[in-house]
Amino acid sequence: MELDIGNALGGSPGLTEDTLEHLDERVGIAHERIEQGRADDEHGYAALNLPETVDTDAIRAAVEPFGTPAAVLTVGIGGSALGAATISAALADQTDVEAHFLDNVDPEDTAELLDSLPLDDTVVNVVSRSGTTAETLSNFLVVREAMDDAGVDWTEQTFVTTGDDGNLRNLADTHDLPSLKVPEGVPGRFSAISTVGLACAALQGLDIEGVVAGAQTAMDDLSGSLYDSPAYAYGAVCYGLAERGALTNAMMPYAESLEYFAEWFAQLWAESLGKEQVGQTPARALGATDQHSQLQLYRAGPRDKLVTLVRPREREDIDIPETDLEGLSYLGGSGLGDLLDAEFEATEASLAAEGRPNVRIEIDAVDAEGIGELLYAMEAATVMYGELAGLSTFTQPAVEWGKKAARGLLGGGDFAEAEAVADKRTFTIE
Amino acid sequence: MELDIGNALGGSPGLTEDTLEHLDERVGIAHERIEQGRADDEHGYAALNLPETVDTDAIRAAVEPFGTPAAVLTVGIGGSALGAATISAALADQTDVEAHFLDNVDPEDTAELLDSLPLDDTVVNVVSRSGTTAETLSNFLVVREAMDDAGVDWTEQTFVTTGDDGNLRNLADTHDLPSLKVPEGVPGRFSAISTVGLACAALQGLDIEGVVAGAQTAMDDLSGSLYDSPAYAYGAVCYGLAERGALTNAMMPYAESLEYFAEWFAQLWAESLGKEQVGQTPARALGATDQHSQLQLYRAGPRDKLVTLVRPREREDIDIPETDLEGLSYLGGSGLGDLLDAEFEATEASLAAEGRPNVRIEIDAVDAEGIGELLYAMEAATVMYGELAGLSTFTQPAVEWGKKAARGLLGGGDFAEAEAVADKRTFTIE
Numbered sequence: 077m078e079l080d081i082g083n084a085l086g087g088s089p090g091l092t093e094d095t096l097e098h099l100d101e102r103v104g105i106a107h108e109r110i111e112q113g114r115a116d117d118e119h120g121y122a123a124l125n126l127p128e129t130v131d132t133d134a135i136r137a138a139v140e141p142f143g144t145p146a147a148v149l150t151v152g153i154g155g156s157a158l159g160a161a162t163i164s165a166a167l168a169d170q171t172d173v174e175a176h177f178l179d180n181v182d183p184e185d186t187a188e189l190l191d192s193l194p195l196d197d198t199v200v201n202v203v204s205r206s207g208t209t210a211e212t213l214s215n216f217l218v219v220r221e222a223m224d225d226a227g228v229d230w231t232e233q234t235f236v237t238t239g240d241d242g243n244l245r246n247l248a249d250t251h252d253l254p255s256l257k258v259p260e261g262v263p264g265r266f267s268a269i270s271t272v273g274l275a276c277a278a279l280q281g282l283d284i285e286g287v288v289a290g291a292q293t294a295m296d297d298l299s300g301s302l303y304d305s306p307a308y309a310y311g312a313v314c315y316g317l318a319e320r321g322a323l324t325n326a327m328m329p330y331a332e333s334l335e336y337f338a339e340w341f342a343q344l345w346a347e348s349l350g351k352e353q354v355g356q357t358p359a360r361a362l363g364a365t366d367q368h369s370q371l372q373l374y375r376a377g378p379r380d381k382l383v384t385l386v387r388p389r390e391r392e393d394i395d396i397p398e399t400d401l402e403g404l405s406y407l408g409g410s411g412l413g414d415l416l417d418a419e420f421e422a423t424e425a426s427l428a429a430e431g432r433p434n435v436r437i438e439i440d441a442v443d444a445e446g447i448g449e450l451l452y453a454m455e456a457a458t459v460m461y462g463e464l465a466g467l468s469t470f471t472q473p474a475v476e477w478g479k480k481a482a483r484g485l486l487g488g489g490d491f492a493e494a495e496a497v498a499d500k501r502t503f504t505i506e
Numbered sequence: 507m508e509l510d511i512g513n514a515l516g517g518s519p520g521l522t523e524d525t526l527e528h529l530d531e532r533v534g535i536a537h538e539r540i541e542q543g544r545a546d547d548e549h550g551y552a553a554l555n556l557p558e559t560v561d562t563d564a565i566r567a568a569v570e571p572f573g574t575p576a577a578v579l580t581v582g583i584g585g586s587a588l589g590a591a592t593i594s595a596a597l598a599d600q601t602d603v604e605a606h607f608l609d610n611v612d613p614e615d616t617a618e619l620l621d622s623l624p625l626d627d628t629v630v631n632v633v634s635r636s637g638t639t640a641e642t643l644s645n646f647l648v649v650r651e652a653m654d655d656a657g658v659d660w661t662e663q664t665f666v667t668t669g670d671d672g673n674l675r676n677l678a679d680t681h682d683l684p685s686l687k688v689p690e691g692v693p694g695r696f697s698a699i700s701t702v703g704l705a706c707a708a709l710q711g712l713d714i715e716g717v718v719a720g721a722q723t724a725m726d727d728l729s730g731s732l733y734d735s736p737a738y739a740y741g742a743v744c745y746g747l748a749e750r751g752a753l754t755n756a757m758m759p760y761a762e763s764l765e766y767f768a769e770w771f772a773q774l775w776a777e778s779l780g781k782e783q784v785g786q787t788p789a790r791a792l793g794a795t796d797q798h799s800q801l802q803l804y805r806a807g808p809r810d811k812l813v814t815l816v817r818p819r820e821r822e823d824i825d826i827p828e829t830d831l832e833g834l835s836y837l838g839g840s841g842l843g844d845l846l847d848a849e850f851e852a853t854e855a856s857l858a859a860e861g862r863p864n865v866r867i868e869i870d871a872v873d874a875e876g877i878g879e880l881l882y883a884m885e886a887a888t889v890m891y892g893e894l895a896g897l898s899t900f901t902q903p904a905v906e907w908g909k910k911a912a913r914g915l916l917g918g919g920d921f922a923e924a925e926a927v928a929d930k931r932t933f934t935i936e
Contacts, residue, residue, distance in 0.1 A: 077936070079936070082931035084933075153794075169618065179795050180792065180846075183821060183823045183843045186842060211845065213831065214845055215842070217827045217829055217837070220827070302935070305935070323753070324754065331612060332612040332614070332615035351803075351806045357754055357787075357807065357808075357811070364610060368584025370772065370776045372776060378787075394617055394648055399643075401676070404643050406916055406917050406919070407640065407643070407644050407918070412611045416613075418911075421912075421930075423908050424930065425926050428930065428931075430904075474801065474805040474806035475798070475805075477856045481856060483836070486845065493856075497852060497854075500854065500858065503510060504512075505732070
């Protein structure tokens, strides 16, 4: 992975080379803290050891009974779905096994998906760390009933990834379902390079070893200096810019196959760094499409943004046919990929010309190694940002309140939070 | 449509009832300006007349030659795609005609899509106001060649929506293609309720008259007081909160069928209001999924956000089956939709408990009338916000620079902007 921060220097907000020097000293100290956390397998820091601790052979062995299904339906939400979805989307061109995700509790969407799936040749991949996540378990109960109704033996086609105990573990034990354990000390949003993110890819027959090898490359690039470590440099630059007013980070990959990556990044960044009244807001974007949607704002709106542009150095291209259409002849001889690259560089320059900070991230290709490297590097960047900002990177205390309220509303217990819902102040305009 | 701004009052940032009174006076003045613009069919303001000026019979007649295809492939980008995609996604359960969109120039994605489509039974719906948009025309040339290669006569299966002249108009004239005109005075991002947004839906056999009727309802609700007009009230409340520091507006529908709506809104809001160093940044979110991704940040991060929650009052539900799984029995007897509604209300209350402003928008259902009403109301809200902020709501000057640069890079002429790209400052870390 290569990081180019040239356009983050000198703009407004912007960094100077002096600022980088100061940040570099702090990166050295933070790196030591992170290394200590990794050495001790501390909660969260343990995620950065996954390239060494994940057992791909065990994952392969666990999914082996399912052979090659027509489809894999992953039932999970948040960190239990986004890593798997990101890897599957990046590598979709390398498998005939379709991947689908039930990561919401929308009844219409669920019904439509279940109607369209070949249930007798679909593996259901249920993922929940606690084994009690209401959305995931509700969806699983609905899927299980649909399989029953279709005359399919769900116990033959269900795969489980969960913790040592809880409802899902009991279910797996009772019905002797193939299963894997979520790793210890790894928060959901940091679990892409583990059983949680890789089981789906393995069920699709994808190159999970390549994903881990890519992550290993990024891990080996970590060092005590931001000048030698693209991941840490990215975290430090984002932190430095946020301190200077770039409160939004627009993550803008130029590849449709990385659209899910931007969503995965948004969770990683928001849940890890959004606390104690600080945290850079991740905005999901997609190049070149969002040049026709968000670029006006990025270039001319408030000076509160960093734009991160991501692209692969290589991709299969398609030639744009020669044409007799007047005014378009210049396109003939180029490829769609050439056009996309020209737009990438034009967007960068367009922002830079207005002093709007932007950063370029390049991976060799959107392949197994490339996505593994990118995912790991962004996790390390997040941890570095969290250290520099003095945050509890690995917790998400603000989501518990709503879970209790929802549970109370559904009659799952007495919770003061549910009563607060009833007290809502209304001011209605119709 | 019903708007509930109770949770936008009293928080931090927050409005007071006094602020509403002050805003209401300004809404009255802005309303007069808007009414004058509508009466004169001024550029942009004319979009708010579309429910009266769009000719659905003409749209139906224009697409009639195509009968009922297996699929419609819309080739367009930005405002030429997002409105159509939003309507098609909202009404997907009401048609068997699949809708696909080529709204990016990603070669891998394009190749995959063309491979998967039944080209001999697909109508290609090309949309470009100018008839020269590089991305759209390039994609069309690729699609046309793929049809040639598949032995399909593309001239029999291509539908065009464009202006009075330009490449696309010439193409339509030369090959006698069925076509429609883009409306006068309507910027692309305000064109959902016009030929631009409705042709795709008509090709799918959807209820375009219902969409327009819904828009008409929202139009009839416009008035000189925010207390009587949900659309204007939404625009005014967003403006008031942005002035008080809510620089981000997270648009969070609780329905998968409205996921595209959030993207459409993001373009409308960003391109219309993001200029002169101001403008609220739209963040696309999706409930309940993003409770497990963005809610931590929304509830505990910087106090710079408004969250807009949107839901239908009615939807088809699916019962969650009764279960023997310990600790989950409380879910039995509820539906997935009940769970989704409980999460909606829990999220609202969770934000309100921390004084984080949020607004509730409800439509009766995600159907033709509902989506028409919602789209029109958000357009009117955008125009109101632009008036209150004194912005040129209907221009997008900051996107031209990059277009010239990209064109220059591809050899389409001499542009100083392309030379600026070559001067990029690099600072590489690998």
